[in-house]
Amino acid sequence: MSKTVSLLLVGCATCLLLAIAAVAVATGAAMAPADRVELKLGHSLDQNHPVHLAMEFMKERLAEKSSGTMILEIRPNGQLGAETECLSLVQRGVLAMTKTSAAPLENFVPEMAVFGIPFLFEDEAHFWRVLHSDLGNDLLEAGADSGLRGLSYYDAGARSFYTISRPIMTPEDLKGLLIRVQESPTSIAMIESLGGSPTPVDFGDLYTALQQGVVDGAENNPPSFYTNRHYEVCKHLSLDQHTRTPDVLIISQRWWQRLTPQQQQWLAEAAQESAEYERKLWQEKTQEALAGAEERGVTIHHPDLEPFRQSVSSMVESYAGTPTGDLIEKIQAMGGEQ
Ligand code: GCU
Numbered sequence: 453m454s455k456t457v458s459l460l461l462v463g464c465a466t467c468l469l470l471a472i473a474a475v476a477v478a479t480g481a482a483m484a485p486a487d488r489v490e491l492k493l494g495h496s497l498d499q500n501h502p503v504h505l506a507m508e509f510m511k512e513r514l515a516e517k518s519s520g521t522m523i524l525e526i527r528p529n530g531q532l533g534a535e536t537e538c539l540s541l542v543q544r545g546v547l548a549m550t551k552t553s554a555a556p557l558e559n560f561v562p563e564m565a566v567f568g569i570p571f572l573f574e575d576e577a578h579f580w581r582v583l584h585s586d587l588g589n590d591l592l593e594a595g596a597d598s599g600l601r602g603l604s605y606y607d608a609g610a611r612s613f614y615t616i617s618r619p620i621m622t623p624e625d626l627k628g629l630l631i632r633v634q635e636s637p638t639s640i641a642m643i644e645s646l647g648g649s650p651t652p653v654d655f656g657d658l659y660t661a662l663q664q665g666v667v668d669g670a671e672n673n674p675p676s677f678y679t680n681r682h683y684e685v686c687k688h689l690s691l692d693q694h695t696r697t698p699d700v701l702i703i704s705q706r707w708w709q710r711l712t713p714q715q716q717q718w719l720a721e722a723a724q725e726s727a728e729y730e731r732k733l734w735q736e737k738t739q740e741a742l743a744g745a746e747e748r749g750v751t752i753h754h755p756d757l758e759p760f761r762q763s764v765s766s767m768v769e770s771y772a773g774t775p776t777g778d779l780i781e782k783i784q785a786m787g788g789e790q
Contacts, residue, residue: 494532506730568638615669
């Protein structure tokens with residue numbers, strides 16, 4: 453081969469590589485040979501949060517299973533956008549994966565609204581029975597047709613109110629208060645039915661919103677309240693445990709379809725193991741969060757739940773005859789079992 457021809461060939465190969473790189477960047481895909489996959493995952497939680505720790509565990513398990521050919525790059529703290537933005541990026545395949553609460557997911561997968569129904573689950577056992585049932589699996593897969601494939605649920609405990617100036621002991625205490633909610637119609641409806649004024653704010657902006665008095669309080673699980681240091685502003689945590697809204701690990705359906713069956717299996721297994729790991733960690737981290745918050749001056753209140761249940765009963769009844777109402781009935785029917 454003449455020197456000119458071989459130089460031309462080298463030149464063409466370089467062009468081809470550049471072209472592949474350009475396509476990869478445009479689609480958000482990692483530059484990699486076909487058997488090597490890099491998956492970027494964006495989420496809103498802090499690095500000390502149990503759900504983040506569980507995703508780090510998933511990253512390790514995935515690398516082990518795939519002999520280092522499947523790499524998960526986790527970007528916490530809303531670096532890639534708030535939850536709704538991440539869901540939209542994942543839906544379009546610009547971002548490979550995300551982990552969000554089921555609450556904003558209801559804007560993309562309407563079935564998820566059921567997890568925003570207050571006092572739906574009798575207890576933790578009822579919650580897990582539902583999540584691990586066919587119904588739980590169907591809900592996880594319900595978003596696949598719209599581009600968002602659920603891989604697993606993470607425990608996100610129970611959500612309770614925390615406030616700056618006065619504790620929430622009854623629904624009347626919410627009157628006149630601006631309460632931050634997630635971007636979710638069901639969360640908005642719940643706060644309205646309890647008598648508060650719902651104010652959607654991205655989780656990443658909440659600390660500042662509380663500090664500046666844009667909102668008077670919020671509601672979340674203890675690890676999120678603690679790891680995002682909301683206790684520095686809110687000195688009252690009222691454990692009314694109004695909702696059990698799980699977190700959901702999601703992969704873009706486009707990315708999922710690009711994986712080989714073997715890669716899909718490794719990822720599904722690593723996600724499952726990560727969920728089991730997180731569930732064990734959750735109790736410990738919840739206790740740590742409650743104790744840590746108390747040490748830092750937070751008073752933990754245990755209100756009577758009955759007035760809260762009564763206040764939301766008409767909201768819950770308003771779903772009768774709707775698809776969410778049907779799901780509520782199915783979930784209620786799974787209560788009280790052993
Ligand atoms: C929970 C959940 C987060 C979510 C947050 C919120 O902490 O784990 O994914 O961002 O609630 O209230 O926005």
